Structure formats: structure tokens, C-alpha cells
Amino acid sequence: MNNLDYKDFEKNDIHVLKQAQFIASMNVTFYLIISLAKIIIGNVAKSTALKADGYNGATDTLAYLIIIMGIAFAKRPKNQEHRFGYAKAETISTLITSILIIETSFWVIWKGTINWISNSSTRPDSLAAIVGISCGIMTFIVFLLNKYFAQKIHSKPLLTSSNDQKWDGITAILTGLAIVLSDLGFPWLDKLTAIVIGLLMLRTGLFILNSSAFKLIDGFSNESLSQVKLELAKFPQVERIVKINGREYENDIYISAIVKVDSGLTVSDTMRLTKTIQNYLQRRCGIFELDIQYVA
Structure with a gap:
């Protein structure tokens, strides 16, 4: 893709x-x-x-x-x-x-x-x-x-x-x-x-x-979720994945995640990081929409 x-x-x-x-x-x-x-x-x-x-x-x-x-x-x-x-x-x-x-x-x-x-x-x-x-x-x-x-x-x-x-x-x-x-x-x-x-x-x-x-009933396979977690963990800015959920609408996969990042990241940094992660997960996992929140 x-x-x-x-x-x-x-x-x-x-x-x-x-x-x-x-x-x-x-x-x-x-x-x-x-x-x-x-x-x-x-x-x-x-x-x-x-x-x-x-x-x-x-x-x-x-x-x-x-x-x-x-x-x-x-x-x-x-x-x-x-x-x-x-x-x-x-x-x-x-x-x-x-x-x-x-x-x-x-x-x-x-x-x-x-x-x-x-x-x-x-x-x-x-x-x-x-x-x-x-x-x-x-x-x-x-x-x-x-x-x-x-x-x-x-x-x-x-x-x-x-x-x-x-x-x-x-x-x-x-x-x-x-x-x-x-x-x-x-x-x-x-x-x-x-x-x-x-x-x-x-x-x-x-x-x-x-x-x-x-x-x-919004079931999502553990195997697919584990793959997303592995891909998300590859980003050096992501220190820990606090919580992650997924649901599937036929061809569309929606992921919501809460990740821990360094407290020194600015708002601009997190916005750029979000965009980068979105594009990467689109290519690797076919993610249609990603809702990601950051905690320090």
C-alpha cells in the first residue's frame, strides 16, 4: 500500500x-x-x-x-x-x-x-x-x-x-x-x-x-492486536504501550491506544509522531483509523 x-x-x-x-x-x-x-x-x-x-x-x-x-x-x-x-x-x-x-x-x-x-x-x-x-x-x-x-x-x-x-x-x-x-x-x-x-x-x-x-460484538483477534503492538513498539519515542484496543468493520480496522512517551516531547512533536505512526500502520497493518493518546 x-x-x-x-x-x-x-x-x-x-x-x-x-x-x-x-x-x-x-x-x-x-x-x-x-x-x-x-x-x-x-x-x-x-x-x-x-x-x-x-x-x-x-x-x-x-x-x-x-x-x-x-x-x-x-x-x-x-x-x-x-x-x-x-x-x-x-x-x-x-x-x-x-x-x-x-x-x-x-x-x-x-x-x-x-x-x-x-x-x-x-x-x-x-x-x-x-x-x-x-x-x-x-x-x-x-x-x-x-x-x-x-x-x-x-x-x-x-x-x-x-x-x-x-x-x-x-x-x-x-x-x-x-x-x-x-x-x-x-x-x-x-x-x-x-x-x-x-x-x-x-x-x-x-x-x-x-x-x-x-x-x-467488536471482537478482535489477539494475533492481530499483538502485531499492531509490535509495530507500534518499534518507534523509539514510545516508551511503553499502556493500553490498546482494536475493532474491525469488514475491511476497516480501528485502533485506539494510550502510550507513554518522554515528558520532553512538545505538542508539535506528538502531532508529527501521530501522523508518522498513522501512515506506518496503514502500510504495515492496513489500519484505517488510529486514535492515539500520550501520557508522560
Whole structure:
């Protein structure tokens, strides 16, 4: 990261939000198409597993729509009532997404279990396997693209969603292979696969829920805070770090610190020191805003 002024840093962040919003919009279109294909073909080919995978994709479509709305809200400028801006809207959108995934996973598990109990001997058509494997390969390619762009623009909601896409791709391919085996004489495997898909959705939803809730209650990892402390302690003027706290608003990290300095430092000296520390921590740790107080 270059040595940016705080206004430039904030403009850069808005640019990142716009890019993230565009990428999320493209993902909505992709997931909508393949989800409809899986659900329709799943019904035609009588495959419980492919329909379950389709509902999983439909959930992702809604998830991306929620993320888009969260990103759009997060772009609103700071005001008197929201001095830290609206960045937490992204976290809230991710939290809502996790609840949606968990709810759908319970429904998929329930439907798969009911079909399992019914002990139906109906075998899915091979068309379902072709669609499942093809969609899985396409999803995995989209995952690689999303991961690349998410890392490039440092968008954590997109990175979280791209990790979910990886499993979506793998799940779709395994679903196709399970349908092939079902068609060869193991019809129960199609129902079992639907249940497994539901369990994977539940696992993903709970992971995202835990991560989002941690951020919403201003959780901040000890590892990240320790890194900031180490970087701050490198300045010779800083004799001791009395207190330091951190919180994260998706891509934005806010640090507040109280540090002990030599009593001989003037006000001008501390102002220059603050500016130097701010620019340094921006480059090294991606700190968006630093509130630092000095005590002698």
C-alpha cells in the first residue's frame, strides 16, 4: 500500500466497495442460472440430491443479494450519528446470509430424510449426473476467479462467499457422481447425498454465523492486536504501550491506544509522531483509523 492521506484512503475504500458490489452482482446471475437448472432438471430426472444442491445454490443467490444490499448501505458517508460510517452493514448482511443458509439446510436435511424413510426405489436419470458435474466444474472455476478478485480488493464478505463457492463446486461434482452410482443400482445413495448436502450447508452457515457475530460484538483477534503492538513498539519515542484496543468493520480496522512517551516531547512533536505512526500502520497493518493518546 502506498503512503496515502486519510481522505485518499477512504476514497480507495469506497472504490473497493463498488468493485465488490459489481462482482457480487455477477455471482447472483451465475447462481440464479445454475440453481434453476439444478432444480428443474432435478425434478425432471427425479433426483433428490440434485434438487437439494439446487436449493443450496438458490440460498447462495439470495445470500449474494443480501451482501449487495449490505455493501450498498456500507458506501453511505459518515455523519454525526454514525461517526465510524456504515461499514458494519456488510457484517450484518453476512450474518443474515448465515441464518438463511442454516434455515435452508434444515429444510434440505428434512426432505432428504423423508425421502430416505419412504424407501423409494426410483432411480434418478443420468441427465441429473451430467448437469450436477457440469455445474460443479463451472462453480469451481467461478470460485477461483472470485477468490482472486476478493484477495485483490481485500473484500472479506466476498472472500467468505468464495470459500463457500469452493465447497459448492466440490459438492456439485460429488452429487453428480452419487447420482451415477444411484442410477447403477443404489437409489438410496441419491437420498443420502441430499442429507449430506444439508449437513454441509449447516456447517457452512454456523461457521459464517460465528465469524459475523464475533465482529458485530467488536471482537478482535489477539494475533492481530499483538502485531499492531509490535509495530507500534518499534518507534523509539514510545516508551511503553499502556493500553490498546482494536475493532474491525469488514475491511476497516480501528485502533485506539494510550502510550507513554518522554515528558520532553512538545505538542508539535506528538502531532508529527501521530501522523508518522498513522501512515506506518496503514502500510504495515492496513489500519484505517488510529486514535492515539500520550501520557508522560
